[in-house]
Amino acid sequence: MGKTTQPRRADAERNIATILATATRLLCADPGASVAEIAKAAGVGRVTLYGHFPSRESLVDAVLEHAVDHAELALSGLDLEGLPAPEALERLVVSSWEILDRHSRLFVAADRALPAERIRERHSGPLARVERLIVRGRDEGSFRTDLPLSWLVSTFLVVLHNAAGEIEAGRLPREEAAEVLTRTLRSVLVSG
Amino acid sequence: MGKTTQPRRADAERNIATILATATRLLCADPGASVAEIAKAAGVGRVTLYGHFPSRESLVDAVLEHAVDHAELALSGLDLEGLPAPEALERLVVSSWEILDRHSRLFVAADRALPAERIRERHSGPLARVERLIVRGRDEGSFRTDLPLSWLVSTFLVVLHNAAGEIEAGRLPREEAAEVLTRTLRSVLVSG
CATH class of the missing domain: 1.10.357.10 (Tetracycline Repressor, domain 2)
Structure with missing residues (x-):
């Protein structure tokens, strides 16, 4: 809801792209891969991941x-x-x-x-x-x-x-x- | 794990049968019916229901x-x-x-x-x-x-x-x- 500066938006977009690519790779190896495993492999915190995808289903x-x-x-x-x-x-x-x-x-x-x-x-x-x-x-x-x-x-x-x-x-x-x-x-x- | 007396087992079996029949009826009307709704309609407490079916998936x-x-x-x-x-x-x-x-x-x-x-x-x-x-x-x-x-x-x-x-x-x-x-x-x- 706050003001979004250009670099912060770029960070967010990069995080989302990294999370999606990592989630694709992990889920293709193991359809049961957890959100915690995906966050860890993507190198982002769980809070960051949940900020973009509020549930495993949405991810x-x-x-x-x-x-x-x-x-x-x-x-x-x-x-x-x-x-x-x-x-x-x-x-x-x-x-x-x-x-x-x-x-x-x-x-x-x-x-x-x-x-x-x-x-x-x-x-x-x-x-x-x-x-x-x-x-x-x-x-x-x-x-x-x-x-x-x-x-x-x-x-x-x-x-x-x-x-x-x-x-x-x-x-x-x-x-x-x-x-x-x-x-x-x-x-x-x-x-x- | 405790000793099960005959009447308690009969109660449990009756509860299970009621829960299953009620859950069948409710899920046939609405595939999204919740455990709380099913417990209420079956006339059993949620604790009793969860005692028999620990998750919605198991129910x-x-x-x-x-x-x-x-x-x-x-x-x-x-x-x-x-x-x-x-x-x-x-x-x-x-x-x-x-x-x-x-x-x-x-x-x-x-x-x-x-x-x-x-x-x-x-x-x-x-x-x-x-x-x-x-x-x-x-x-x-x-x-x-x-x-x-x-x-x-x-x-x-x-x-x-x-x-x-x-x-x-x-x-x-x-x-x-x-x-x-x-x-x-x-x-x-x-x-x-």
Whole structure:
């Protein structure tokens, strides 16, 4: 609430950036990493950390937002428009998985710390891309039309995240995930 | 750790049963119901409730276990063996959904309060039934074999639970859920 001088704001921004980068690294190694561990590794006091992120939930939420922003940037570079929708789907699934896979434990942490609806909201950018592809696939006649659009979009998200959970639980070999996801989502989205 | 007399044990069991029944009712109305609200509605003190369930998480976990036990009892009455696997799948999906639908907000509460892996463990009974059906469908030649069994089982669970979340979020009309789930899971499990 007091006056913020330029250097203090710069300090705060640097602290926030350091905390987010450190939290991302620690949560990717251990989805159960505590706020105390993250503060220590980031070299900031717990009071400073709590000043920016008042709860572990708010910290995990900010890390997730940050990770999805990066994912969005990577996915925006994909050329999907030049491909028929079923091939574009395959490319989108594989690329989405590559990004998610690098942060899979982060999403395990997010699943534990955040309501499902918040996770969904944080993915609104990537999910809008999925939705546009489904709409185009339907227009081209190659994607199914017997299920609601919003249902297909949410199924894309939960199936993708389930792969991260199944790998974490040791039930799905990491190297099989991209192929398993492509086959599963093709069955759900593409006409029979 | 002290000696437990017969009447005190009976009191404790009655309290636990009342707390579980009340928590089920309240969480089905509002997935965010607090421990204080549940204790008040159950007519027990918070100290008594915390004596049995030391955290909200442990209470939600016990309510989930109780609900899945009931589901298991209902599902065990289904005659799936006499039907070809694809029809048995349809019956299992519709029945599983009917049971989940009655408790859908409870599962929203569980998703928020418990790790995904705990929720999965609590469903081991119903999931074993799904697994047996998939194995039989494969033996009969009607179910796909190009995806790992454990992946198909976990997909069944996350897709079913996603329907509860989508209804809660107002994106899926309740009356469409059974049909949407049947079509989706048929696409994932049955050979093209």
